[in-house]
Amino acid sequence: MNSEHEPRIVAFLCKWCSSAGSxxxxxxxxxYPPNVIPITVMCSGSVSPLYILSAFNLGADxxxxxxxxxxxCHYIKGNMYARRRMALLKELLPYIGLEPERFQMSWVSAAExxxxxxxxxxxxxxxxxxxxxxQLRRYL
Amino acid sequence: xxxLERIKDEARRLLKEGEVRGVIGYVQGPKGVWAVxxxxxxxxxxxxxxxxxxxxxNLSLFVVEExxxxxxxxxxxxxxxxxxxxxxxxxxxxxxxxxxxxxREEVILLGISCENSGVVDQKKLVSLLHGQKIEDIVYGDNGxxxxxxxxxxxxxxxxxxxxxxxxxCRANFPVISDYFFGEKIERESAPSFxxxxxxxKMRLEERRRFWEKEMARCLRCYACRSVCPMCYCAxxxxxxxxxxxxxxxxxxxxxxKIKWIEKSPLLSENFVYHLVRAIHLAxxxxxxxxxxxxxxEGIPIRLLNKKLEREALRLFNYxxxxxxxxxxxxxxxxxxxxxxxxx
Ligand code: SF4
Ligand code: SF4
Ligand code: FES
Numbered sequence: 001m002n003s004e005h006e007p008r009i010v011a012f013l014c015k016w017c018s019s020a021g022s023x024x025x026x027x028x029x030x031x032y033p034p035n036v037i038p039i040t041v042m043c044s045g046s047v048s049p050l051y052i053l054s055a056f057n058l059g060a061d062x063x064x065x066x067x068x069x070x071x072x073c074h075y076i077k078g079n080m081y082a083r084r085r086m087a088l089l090k091e092l093l094p095y096i097g098l099e100p101e102r103f104q105m106s107w108v109s110a111a112e113x114x115x116x117x118x119x120x121x122x123x124x125x126x127x128x129x130x131x132x133x134x135q136l137r138r139y140l
Numbered sequence: 141x142x143x144l145e146r147i148k149d150e151a152r153r154l155l156k157e158g159e160v161r162g163v164i165g166y167v168q169g170p171k172g173v174w175a176v177x178x179x180x181x182x183x184x185x186x187x188x189x190x191x192x193x194x195x196x197x198n199l200s201l202f203v204v205e206e207x208x209x210x211x212x213x214x215x216x217x218x219x220x221x222x223x224x225x226x227x228x229x230x231x232x233x234x235x236x237x238x239x240x241x242x243x244r245e246e247v248i249l250l251g252i253s254c255e256n257s258g259v260v261d262q263k264k265l266v267s268l269l270h271g272q273k274i275e276d277i278v279y280g281d282n283g284x285x286x287x288x289x290x291x292x293x294x295x296x297x298x299x300x301x302x303x304x305x306x307x308x309c310r311a312n313f314p315v316i317s318d319y320f321f322g323e324k325i326e327r328e329s330a331p332s333f334x335x336x337x338x339x340x341k342m343r344l345e346e347r348r349r350f351w352e353k354e355m356a357r358c359l360r361c362y363a364c365r366s367v368c369p370m371c372y373c374a375x376x377x378x379x380x381x382x383x384x385x386x387x388x389x390x391x392x393x394x395x396x397k398i399k400w401i402e403k404s405p406l407l408s409e410n411f412v413y414h415l416v417r418a419i420h421l422a423x424x425x426x427x428x429x430x431x432x433x434x435x436x437e438g439i440p441i442r443l444l445n446k447k448l449e450r451e452a453l454r455l456f457n458y459x460x461x462x463x464x465x466x467x468x469x470x471x472x473x474x475x476x477x478x479x480x481x482x483x
Contacts, residue, residue: 049415049416049419050419054400054401056412057412080473080475081473083477083479083482084469084473084477085419087455087478088448089419090481091448091455092448092451094344094347095447096351097344097345097350097351097352098348105481105482106482107483119483135352136411136412138408138409139406
């Protein structure tokens with residue numbers, strides 16, 4: 001069953017870089033797995049850890065937070081605050097038993113369509129063998 | 141040794157001269173020797189104040205409660221409150237100051253050093269004494285705890301009866317105070333993160349099973365949240381009150397209301413509650429141990445806080461509550477913050 005599982009990834013993409021990067025992938029007709037539910041946010045710094053937990057709670061198998069590279073954030077340093085917060089969440093989730101692969105973070109610029117597709121492809125490959133995420137998922 | 145009479149003298153003077161509107165301290169509770177918090181407003185009641193190894197509560201909680209209460213009053217008494225603070229309590233005050241929940245002039249801090257001791261863990265003591273009735277409990281020499289039982293004196297070493305957090309405490313004296321009682325003794329503390337490391341040593345599935353067993357018992361009574369001085373938010377995401385359903389709320393509005401997690405104590409929801417709680421307390425939890433103490437299910441909540449306490453220290457060299465002027469953990473960053481986890 002595990003090998004059949006098609007993981008669902010919720011991706012919080014900042015409007016100015018990563019979301020534009022995913023658009024770039026689209027316009028450039030790069031192919032990547034359709035497992036992503038993209039959610040555009042204004043900045044990676046606006047992503048509360050609660051959003052990520054909530055995504056897992058509502059059934060995500062993996063969650064991605066992606067923002068502009070350091071120095072490129074549209075709001076100057078939103079991504080730097082995000083980096084701190086996410087570092088702690090990244091430590092906390094495996095501590096309670098969630099596979100570390102399930103939560104990832106990346107910097108993707110508006111030009112990096114290719115990088116975006118690679119991240120998604122690899123993410124899906126990493127999630128497949130893990131099967132569905134059940135630990136934080138509501139109603140089992 | 142902490143001189144209780146000196147504390148009383150100060151408290152009495154502050155009240156008599158009208159410098160404070162009240163003194164929050166410990167008095168003997170209705171259950172034998174165990175101390176309970178009290179707000180003293182009459183100088184004649186100051187004699188009720190006590191200081192002994194059962195002064196467990198983090199009294200900064202009542203600073204928060206008082207502040208909230210004042211906000212509801214038409215003409216609140218603007219004079220400061222005097223508060224008895226141990227090391228951990230003083231760190232909580234620092235966090236409240238740092239976050240500007242309170243201003244410095246709102247409190248007068250009667251700081252008490254735990255010297256080379258701390259406060260007891262009720263459970264440890266009860267099991268050591270097989271539940272026999274304790275008649276008296278005081279500090280002895282070198283941090284020892286002296287218990288009177290059946291007219292006999294029993295002396296316990298600190299590591300036999302003190303709360304874990306006291307044994308691991310790295311600042312067992314107030315880090316901020318207006319008056320300081322007792323000596324500032326830098327004592328050796330047990331390594332702080334042994335239990336966290338034990339969990340980390342488990343395999344992933346073991347960890348999951350460990351926490352599932354604990355989380356499954358959570359009743360979502362929110363005692364852990366109520367007792368925490370840092371959990372002062374007017375509204376908590378786990379049971380949002382301002383999204384309350386009123387008679388005039390339309391079906392459409394109801395559908396739109398955000399419900400972050402289910403209120404029922406399902407395993408998944410309990411996990412999310414505790415993760416939200418831990419994250420929101422990262423860099424703010426001062427390890428006063430109150431949450432774990434009040435949990436009716438004996439869930440080791442401290443282990444979640446401690447994990448983030450250690451990561452904040454390891455990754456960002458940050459310790460909560462040491463400096464009310466420093467920027468808080470999440471309101472700042474360094475260029476050199478680790479990012480090897482980011483692709
Ligand atoms: S005090 Fe214990 S049972 Fe109550 S909500 Fe907190 S963890 Fe759950
Ligand atoms: S989380 Fe627990 S240990 Fe930390 S400050 Fe709150 S009550 Fe104290
Ligand atoms: S706008 Fe892209 S990370 Fe801030």
